[in-house]
Amino acid sequence: MPEIRVGEVCIQAEVGDNMLDTLLAAGQRVPWSCRAGQCQTCLVQALDGPVPAQAITGLAPEQRQAGWLLACQCPLAGDMRLKLHDPAHDGLGARIVDMQVTGKNVLLLQLKPDRPIRFQPGQHMVVWLDSELGRPYSIASQASDTDLRFHLRIHAGGAFSEKIQTMEPGHRVYLGAPGGHFHYDPDWQDKPLLLLAAGTGLAPLQAIARHALASGHQARIELRHWYDGDECYLDQELRDLAAAHATLILHLRPRAELAADLTQLRLASRSTLALVCGPPAFVEQIRKPLFMAGLPGRQIIDEAFLSRQA
Ligand SMILES: Cc1cc2nc3c(=O)[nH]c(=O)nc-3n(C[C@H](O)[C@H](O)[C@H](O)COP(=O)(O)OP(=O)(O)OC[C@H]3O[C@@H](n4cnc5c(N)ncnc54)[C@H](O)[C@@H]3O)c2cc1C
Ligand code: FES
CATH class of the missing domain: 3.40.50.80 (Nucleotide-binding domain of ferredoxin-NADP reductase (FNR) module)
Known part of the structure; x- marks a missing residue:
């Protein structure tokens, strides 16, 4: 029976249980979005313990080396010590430069990251509005642009869609690592x-x-x-x-x-x-x-x- 430790909290689970479900059922506040291994919203850091290959598929070598895994794709195989992801500490800071609503419910978002980042146009990254609210969005700008641009569909009742519209230029947000297979070769x-x-x-x-x-x-x-x-x-x-x-x-x-x-x-x-x-x-x-x-x-x-x- 795997024992999962998050800080001082100890959670008992069964072999094969899904890590994200286990953490959520135990009251841990783990963000998630796609549940399909695609978006990287559910990152968790393994400090020790067995990490199944499917839980790190699509992560960059540096992320794997640091022990990050996708909780939604991780069947539990043994005892583990985990650290939860904190976008303000583990992500990259950025500030909102501009927001324009255009077309039918499209928000054009422009962000200035605290430092330049390497990405391929068309890849995606999680944009975090606070430590719990993050959603994946595709990068619409070119690698040579100093600012990052995104096209966000505004969903009525959508948590991210609603909150971002209350924000002003200058507001700080956090960015996950760019990832995904969608780019020019x-x-x-x-x-x-x-x-x-x-x-x-x-x-x-x-x-x-x-x-x-x-x-x-x-x-x-x-x-x-x-x-x-x-x-x-x-x-x-x-x-x-x-x-x-x-x-x-x-x-x-x-x-x-x-x-x-x-x-x-x-x-x-x-x-x-x-x-x-x-x-x-x-x-x-x-x-x-x-x-x-x-x-x-x-x-x-x-x-x-x-x-x-x-
Ligand atoms: C890899 C990846 C890249 C993405 N890139 C972009 C992007 O560049 N631009 C963009 O606009 N979106 C993109 N998305 C989708 C975006 O992350 C989701 O739509 C997100 O859930 C919206 O967050 P929200 O908080 O506004 O709505 P939520 O609170 O997550 O959802 C609220 C409701 O809105 C509806 N809804 C939300 N998203 C969708 C959807 N995609 N299709 C149909 N109905 C939906 C559902 O009814 C849902 O119940 C991407 C998703 C992935 C996985
Ligand atoms: S919730 Fe999207 S990768 Fe886990």
């Missing part, structure tokens, strides 16, 4: 890219398109965005970008046209790579039309914006 230079986004799924995909263009991507880049509301919230910016790059083809379409558009989906080439991002239902909906258009699964890279309740 220089090996893709000659492959046509088909970037498919719904809602704020545009955040990582427009960042990846910009990164590809700045890296001298040779083949065509087709960016399709299905927006909520009257127009794409980056309409003019994207049109300016396409005007400056003949290889960038834009399709900015209302969300209501998605089903009809998918029946018309055609590939520019068999070597096309498709990157898909948005709400989970959208990512699910796109798979079959891509397959029907002749794209093998290994040429589809997707990221679903899982929510806390999903």
Whole structure:
């Protein structure tokens, strides 16, 4: 029977019990969001004890070395001593520079981190508003920008959505480590890219398109965005970008046209790579039309914006 120690607290568990569930049931205040090993909101530090491989999948080597693990992915295998994550101590401080609400319920957030950080445009990080309220968001800016930019969908009743709107420029927040597989790979230079986004799924995909263009991507880049509301919230910016790059083809379409558009989906080439991002239902909906258009699964890279309740 594994014994889990958090400071002075000792918790009895069964082999195979999920660490996050065990800690929450014992009254420990462990934040969580996706419960799918994707977002890094549920980080916990193992001071000793067995750490199963699946609990560190996707973490950076430095995080693994320091003993961090994802509690939601950790089946308990033996006695452990744990330290809970404290964003103010373990994360990177940043301050809000600007917030603009645009389009239909999209908040454009600009943060200045206390020091520059290394990331790939399109990766994600947890933004913490306090020690308990953090959510994963995709990085919409380029690595050369001094500020970090995010596109946040405002969810009615959403804890993060509501709280951030009460904050002012200058307010301090904390950032987790950048992570995730969603970014441009220089090996893709000659492959046509088909970037498919719904809602704020545009955040990582427009960042990846910009990164590809700045890296001298040779083949065509087709960016399709299905927006909520009257127009794409980056309409003019994207049109300016396409005007400056003949290889960038834009399709900015209302969300209501998605089903009809998918029946018309055609590939520019068999070597096309498709990157898909948005709400989970959208990512699910796109798979079959891509397959029907002749794209093998290994040429589809997707990221679903899982929510806390999903
Ligand atoms: C890797 C990753 C990257 C992400 N990047 C972004 C991003 O760049 N921009 C962005 O806007 N979101 C992104 N998300 C999703 C975002 O983290 C969640 O939507 C988050 O739960 C919102 O927090 P909240 O506190 O406002 O709402 P919550 O309190 O978490 O949820 C409140 C209610 O809002 C609804 N809801 C919340 N999120 C979603 C969703 N994604 N789809 C459908 N309904 C939802 C649900 O009904 C839920 O019950 C990302 C998620 C992941 C896993
Ligand atoms: S990775 Fe554990 S809650 Fe998201």
